[in-house]
Each structure stands twice: as structure tokens, then as C-alpha cells.
Amino acid sequence: MRFKATTRVKAGAAVAVAVAVALALAAAGLGGSEGDDEPVGVAKAASTLGPGEGMLNLLALPGSIESGGTDPRVDWVTPFQERTGCKVGLKAVKTPEEMAGLMRDADRRYDGVAAPPEVAGRLVAENQVAPVNTDLVDGYKKLEPKLRGLLRRNGKTYGVPYVWSANLLMYDTRAVPPPSGWSALFDPAQARRYSGRIVMRDSPLAIAEAALYLKGRDRKLKIRDPYSLTPAQLAAAGRVLTRQRPHVEEYWERPADAVSAFAGGRAVLGQAGPYQVDVLNRASRPVQGVLPSEGVTGWMDAWMIGARVQHPNCMYQWLQWTASPDVQQQVAEWTGVAPANPQACSGDRLKPGFCAAYHVGDRDYLEKIVFAHAPTKACDAKAKKNDCTDYAEWTRTWIESTKL
Missing domain, CATH: 3.40.190.10 (Periplasmic binding protein-like II)
Structure with missing residues (x-):
């Protein structure tokens, strides 16, 4: 569960680079390479770039995404929409179990999900999410190394760290x-x-x-x-x-x-x-x-790509946007948790007291944590x-x- 922090939040000022990706699916009728030994229906990591589709459907727990509806000063959705042309649709769920159930529903096609640990691993095991081509997520390597490794399976990455x-x-x-x-x-x-x-x-x-x-x-x-x-x-x-x-x-x-x-x-x-x-x-x-x-x-929430993604190019732009230091600063202050990107503590973003209290960038501290x-x-x-x-x-x- 998340709780809204009471500290003042800056307006989102991250600059989104127009990176977009075409996601190939191995499901029948959606392409796939011959000779692939993975089960039919398993989504593949993106390999190419393309224009945004104009829409993005996301799934998250309350407070994980803010568009100014709760507090007009807290909005990292509107700037994203203005810069990318991808209109964000959000389905907020009350519990992790509801989230898992919606991601399993074959009649629903969510582009992305902000998954907590009790959901993330099951989505990977059940082939409900696609691998992420991290080379196409600008700033990915700036995220904490330990967090980046938490959703790696068989040499593939299935999530981009969000908060912890x-x-x-x-x-x-x-x-x-x-x-x-x-x-x-x-x-x-x-x-x-x-x-x-x-x-x-x-x-x-x-x-x-x-x-x-x-x-x-x-x-x-x-x-x-x-x-x-x-x-x-x-x-x-x-x-x-x-x-x-x-x-x-x-x-x-x-x-x-x-x-x-x-x-x-x-x-x-x-x-x-x-x-x-x-x-x-x-x-x-x-x-x-x-x-x-x-x-x-400890725990980490991560953004994951749905296996039945309809707007993969906009989703990759969202991955890049939410990993950026300025957006990470807003998310951390609003949710009251540590950002996955330590650069959120650089410059005049997060206050030094916040970063010290939440051990942002403290890798010795991170190494002591057994993540869920x-x-x-x-x-x-x-x-x-x-x-x-x-x-x-x-x-x-x-x-x-x-x-x-």
C-alpha cells in the first residue's frame, strides 16, 4: 500500500526523448521467428523503434501514478502526454491480487503494470509480461544495480525499477x-x-x-x-x-x-x-x-510490459519517463519511498534530509536487504x-x- 507524503512536490520537468519500440509477439498471427524454442504465446523483447501510438493503458495501485487529480502540484502524467502525444489511461486497483487477476484476463490488454513483488514474479512465471529491452530505455543504467537485477530471469529483464x-x-x-x-x-x-x-x-x-x-x-x-x-x-x-x-x-x-x-x-x-x-x-x-x-x-515496485501490449512504443516512452531523475523525485516525495534512480537526489531535486532518511544511493545499506x-x-x-x-x-x- 502507498500513502501520500505531505512534502511539497515540484512540477514534473523531465524531458522525454521520443524513443518508441515495436514489440513482436510470438502468439499466432502476431509474428515470431522460426526455430524459437520458447512456448507459443510468450511475448518477446522489443528490438526496433517506431512512432508512438497515441494511447497508453496502465495498471497500478493507488498513488503510484498522479495526474494532478489529488493535488494539482503532483502531476507527472500531463507533461508526459504533452511531450509524447501518448494519452494515459489508468486502472487503479485496490489490492495486488486484483492486479494479478486483471493481468491474467485474456480479454484485457494492459500495456504496463506497476507491479509489487508479490505480483511481479508470478506474472513472469505465467508469461503475462514481456521482457524489456533495456538498451531502449534511456537512463536505465543509472538505476541502482541491485534493483536492476531483481527481475532478471534466464538472462532477460522483466521490469524497470520504480521505487523501493x-x-x-x-x-x-x-x-x-x-x-x-x-x-x-x-x-x-x-x-x-x-x-x-x-x-x-x-x-x-x-x-x-x-x-x-x-x-x-x-x-x-x-x-x-x-x-x-x-x-x-x-x-x-x-x-x-x-x-x-x-x-x-x-x-x-x-x-x-x-x-x-x-x-x-x-x-x-x-x-x-x-x-x-x-x-x-x-x-x-x-x-x-x-x-x-x-x-x-525490503521490496521494490517495478514497471513491467504486458504480454498483450497494444501500445508498445508509448510504453517504452513511459518506462524512460518514469526512470528519469525529475519524475523519480516527484514519485519519491509523493509516495514516501526511495527512488530507484539515485540521481533524484542530485542538484536541487530531493532534499538532503530526505535522501539520508531513505538511504538513497547507499549501496552498503542496499546490500543488507533481502528483497521480496x-x-x-x-x-x-x-x-x-x-x-x-x-x-x-x-x-x-x-x-x-x-x-x-
Whole structure:
């Protein structure tokens, strides 16, 4: 979920270069090369340039795209339309699951989607998105290297990084001694000390933090990747969450809810991100965010090209536009997350305080983050073993552990 930041946002001033691309599809009747060993229907990466088609149909969560409707000062759509001639149509979805369902619908043809990690990996696996020819996205190499590698599969790139963040352990310094790790939240004896004053994010992917806790506490489970869990490992994480549940005040969906809980004194410890820490600190609230000793998770949203794209040339212009420093600056300030392009912090774009708070360009910080990916049955993609659990199983475990 995203929350609108309250800082003043500059008008979009990026200059879009008229780069356009023709996307060949291997589906019947849409072309394809002879002798290709990929399944029929798999979209291919663009290889040529062409004029814009005048339209662009996008899919995103609320707040990911702004055209001045919420705040006239926040608009990176209108300048894009004026410079490219590509009129943007947006379908805003309420949940990642709704997004995934629409991208799977064969009767719908979205040119692009701003996909969170629980959606992105599944779209790649299900051939619902096309590879991206990054040579045709001006400025792509300016994006953070680690982020660029997150959506590479078999030598192909399936997304252009948009924004990112880490999942921190946040605490009120007046009520909680500096916690060293996730045990402060998940160890029953420690969680009991702050019973009724703990908040957690409401997402199946939050299971990964419980897995990190178990990785250090119970080595017999042999957890390596907190997002690739066997049935036994997932069940163990579910038990951790079930034992924690009586002590949780709130499972928050909107980042603003976590801010309110800490600001009002209802919470003193919980899962949060740099956004909540920054907002509360600017409001003179005594909170801090820490990287737990067992490790820290994070997430990245990326722009992806739909496999049934109708306006590929306009879509490539959009990829280039949203990767540019000026647009990245607007997106970061509005959504309260880190831009994928560190150049958003150069010149007079983002304020130094913002860039420091969100660790923009801090590659040592980025290397400490285990970025989320959609859980799948395959524990080891190279070995093609199906010994792990998928996102549906994670969702079921999350509901059983935190809601029932």
C-alpha cells in the first residue's frame, strides 16, 4: 500500500526523448521467428523503434501514478502526454491480487503494470509480461544495480525499477530499549513486555520477517531464503505469528495507520519503514528504526510490459519517463519511498534530509536487504524442485495465524 507524503512536490520537468519500440509477439498471427524454442504465446523483447501510438493503458495501485487529480502540484502524467502525444489511461486497483487477476484476463490488454513483488514474479512465471529491452530505455543504467537485477530471469529483464523500501523494526525510545533483532517482536517472552502496543504490517509477505527470526533461532529448520519456505518452515513461521497475535494491537494496511498508532501512544514497537520513521521524527516523536541483527527484508515496485501490449512504443516512452531523475523525485516525495534512480537526489531535486532518511544511493545499506519476491513451489529454480510453498499457501497461513 502507498500513502501520500505531505512534502511539497515540484512540477514534473523531465524531458522525454521520443524513443518508441515495436514489440513482436510470438502468439499466432502476431509474428515470431522460426526455430524459437520458447512456448507459443510468450511475448518477446522489443528490438526496433517506431512512432508512438497515441494511447497508453496502465495498471497500478493507488498513488503510484498522479495526474494532478489529488493535488494539482503532483502531476507527472500531463507533461508526459504533452511531450509524447501518448494519452494515459489508468486502472487503479485496490489490492495486488486484483492486479494479478486483471493481468491474467485474456480479454484485457494492459500495456504496463506497476507491479509489487508479490505480483511481479508470478506474472513472469505465467508469461503475462514481456521482457524489456533495456538498451531502449534511456537512463536505465543509472538505476541502482541491485534493483536492476531483481527481475532478471534466464538472462532477460522483466521490469524497470520504480521505487523501493526496507521493512524496519521501529520503536519508541521512551518505552523500549534499543532492540537488537526480530526477537523483540517474535519471541513470546519479549513480545509480552509490550503486549497490546505492537503493530505489524498486514501482508502475507510479513511472514518473511518471522522466517528471518527462525533462521537464527532454530537452525535445524535450515532456512536460507526467507521468501522460499518449505511446508515445514512455513508452518513454523505460522506458529510464531500465532503466538505473537495476542500481543498485537494492530495489523496495519496503510502506512499512515502505523504513524497514527505511534503518534497516539497506542504502539511502541513494530514493523515499519523509513517513511514512518521520517514522518514521526519530523513531528518530534522519539522513534527510531533499526536493521535487525538477523537481517532485514525490503521490496521494490517495478514497471513491467504486458504480454498483450497494444501500445508498445508509448510504453517504452513511459518506462524512460518514469526512470528519469525529475519524475523519480516527484514519485519519491509523493509516495514516501526511495527512488530507484539515485540521481533524484542530485542538484536541487530531493532534499538532503530526505535522501539520508531513505538511504538513497547507499549501496552498503542496499546490500543488507533481502528483497521480496513472490513465493513459489520451486525452492531451487535451477534444480526445478517443487519442495517449497507458493503465495496462495502463504496467504492461507497469514490468515490462519493473524485473523482466525
